[in-house]
Amino acid sequence: MKIAIIDYGAGNVQSVLFALERLGFEGIVTNDWKTIKKADKVIFPGVGEASSAMKMLVNSGLDVLIPTLKQPVLGICLGMQLMCKHSEEGNTNGLGIFDVNVVKFSQEVKVPQMGWNTIYNLKTPLFEGIKENEFMYLVHSFYASLSENTIATTNYEHEYSTALKRDNFFGVQFHPEKSGILGEQILKNFLNL
Amino acid sequence: MLTKRIIPCLDIKNGRTVKGVNFVDLKDAGDPVELAKKYTETGADELVFLDISATEERRATLIDLVRKVAAAINIPFTVGGGISSLADVDVLLRNGADKISINSSAVKNPNLINEIAAKYGSQCVVVAIDAKQIDGEWIVHLVGGKVPTELNLFDWAKEVEQRGAGEILFTSMNNDGTKNGFANEALAKLSEIVNIPIIASGGAGTMEHFAETFINGNADAALAASVFHYQEIEIPKLKKYLKGKEINIRL
Numbered sequence: 296m297k298i299a300i301i302d303y304g305a306g307n308v309q310s311v312l313f314a315l316e317r318l319g320f321e322g323i324v325t326n327d328w329k330t331i332k333k334a335d336k337v338i339f340p341g342v343g344e345a346s347s348a349m350k351m352l353v354n355s356g357l358d359v360l361i362p363t364l365k366q367p368v369l370g371i372c373l374g375m376q377l378m379c380k381h382s383e384e385g386n387t388n389g390l391g392i393f394d395v396n397v398v399k400f401s402q403e404v405k406v407p408q409m410g411w412n413t414i415y416n417l418k419t420p421l422f423e424g425i426k427e428n429e430f431m432y433l434v435h436s437f438y439a440s441l442s443e444n445t446i447a448t449t450n451y452e453h454e455y456s457t458a459l460k461r462d463n464f465f466g467v468q469f470h471p472e473k474s475g476i477l478g479e480q481i482l483k484n485f486l487n488l
Numbered sequence: 489m490l491t492k493r494i495i496p497c498l499d500i501k502n503g504r505t506v507k508g509v510n511f512v513d514l515k516d517a518g519d520p521v522e523l524a525k526k527y528t529e530t531g532a533d534e535l536v537f538l539d540i541s542a543t544e545e546r547r548a549t550l551i552d553l554v555r556k557v558a559a560a561i562n563i564p565f566t567v568g569g570g571i572s573s574l575a576d577v578d579v580l581l582r583n584g585a586d587k588i589s590i591n592s593s594a595v596k597n598p599n600l601i602n603e604i605a606a607k608y609g610s611q612c613v614v615v616a617i618d619a620k621q622i623d624g625e626w627i628v629h630l631v632g633g634k635v636p637t638e639l640n641l642f643d644w645a646k647e648v649e650q651r652g653a654g655e656i657l658f659t660s661m662n663n664d665g666t667k668n669g670f671a672n673e674a675l676a677k678l679s680e681i682v683n684i685p686i687i688a689s690g691g692a693g694t695m696e697h698f699a700e701t702f703i704n705g706n707a708d709a710a711l712a713a714s715v716f717h718y719q720e721i722e723i724p725k726l727k728k729y730l731k732g733k734e735i736n737i738r739l
Contacts, residue, residue, distance in 0.1 A: 307581055307582075307584070307585075307586060309555075309558060309581075309582060309583055309584040310558060310584055310586065313558050313559045313584060314562065316559065317559075317562065342608060342609050342611060342612060343607070343608050343609040344606065344609055347606075373609075402683055405683055405684060405685050405708065406683060406684065407610060407611050407654050407655075407684070407685070408490060409611065409654065409655060409685045409708070410490050410491060410492075410493050410533065410534075410685070410708070410709070411490070411491045411493070411533055411738040412489065412490045412491065413489070430491065430738045432563065432564055433490075434564075434586075434611040434654075435611065436610065436611070450489065451490055470564070472562070473562065473563055473564045473586065474562070474563075475528070475562050475563060476562065478562065479562060
């Protein structure tokens with residue numbers, strides 16, 4: 296299986312690569328259109344700031360490519376947020392794949408949310424074998440609201456989309472590559488789609 | 489509900505784990521990769537690696553260690569010690585570290601916090617603060633607590649938050665190594681004045697100390713080294729105990 300990990304200068308791609316290795320797969324870190332288009336699965340990782348990450352996507356033309364992909368695509372953390380319509384972080388438009396905006400947690404809670412929280416209302420085969428209310432590792436200051444695309448929910452301050460899906464596009468706010476054995480199971484499920 | 493985190497800290501010197509009492513008198517407590525795996529399996533929520541060796545050649549050793557740890561474990565980990573530039577941060581993150589922790593270099597060059605946060609996001613910037621209470625005032629110290637600064641702990645904490653730190657790792661030098669409990673009063677005050685997560689460090693001796701720092705100190709996470717390394721406290725037992733105290737814990 297060919298797994299492309301989109302490289303646009305943002306993010307800890309090494310952790311994703313190592314997680315794939317632990318599952319017995321090899322990923323290719325690339326920003327090459329052909330390689331990405333031909334891959335069986337595409338992972339779109341990212342940590343950092345939304346508007347600067349979006350600029351990097353635009354500069355490499357990946358903002359045009361990603362929404363046209365036909366194979367299963369998994370956005371992780373900032374990757375998921377960039378697949379939404381708009382982000383309050385740096386007031387930037389996203390790729391518009393998910394029909395939802397990304398906004399900041401209020402000062403009523405500590406920001407960023409950092410640590411292990413539960414995921415529930417799980418839908419789609421991405422969560423095959425994952426029970427309701429298992430813990431995943433999250434680090435983020437901005438969140439995607441609940442929407443028609445929501446396939447998993449987390450509660451911090453209030454409920455929000457901790458995973459989204461539309462057509463062949465999946466996004467997770469938590470870090471499956473850093474969420475223990477269950478996180479690895481979710482990655483495996485994605486690779487099995 | 490977001491859970492409170494239990495974080496074993498591995499002090500690293502020349503690729504090996506060490507832990508001193510009051511930061512002096514170091515003892516060897518094992519191989520970092522093996523320890524990291526063991527902690528992951530027993531339910532640690534995160535790990536912190538502090539490199540306390542301080543020469544040029546140790547950089548390569550540390551990077552090698554970061555890669556090995558990142559390959560072996562599936563929970564997040566933070567690396568600190570001697571990080572003083574964006575280039576240092578870059579190489580550690582590229583090799584698999586999830587967060588970096590800066591201490592003295594942040595005091596000497598506070599702008600480094602802004603730079604790292606702008607480039608990689610606040611979520612990967614932990615500012616470690618060592619402070620000692622002297623005549624009632626909490627004073628920030630450097631070099632493992634040996635060198636006092638003119639900074640007040642709470643002023644400095646506010647400043648690092650404003651500059652973009654995503655988390656504060658607060659070590660009380662009065663408590664560190666004593667096993668008499670964490671500095672809960674100062675911790676609670678920190679949580680009041682800043683709105684980023686606070687990791688309590690220094691003073692863990694018993695399971696009760698962890699409960700106290702979560703309940704009275706409002707800490708978001710608690711870090712300890714020797715009590716875990718020498719198995720005086722086992723993490724599964726600790727987490728069960730905390731859960732029994734109605735503290736949100738990942739089991």
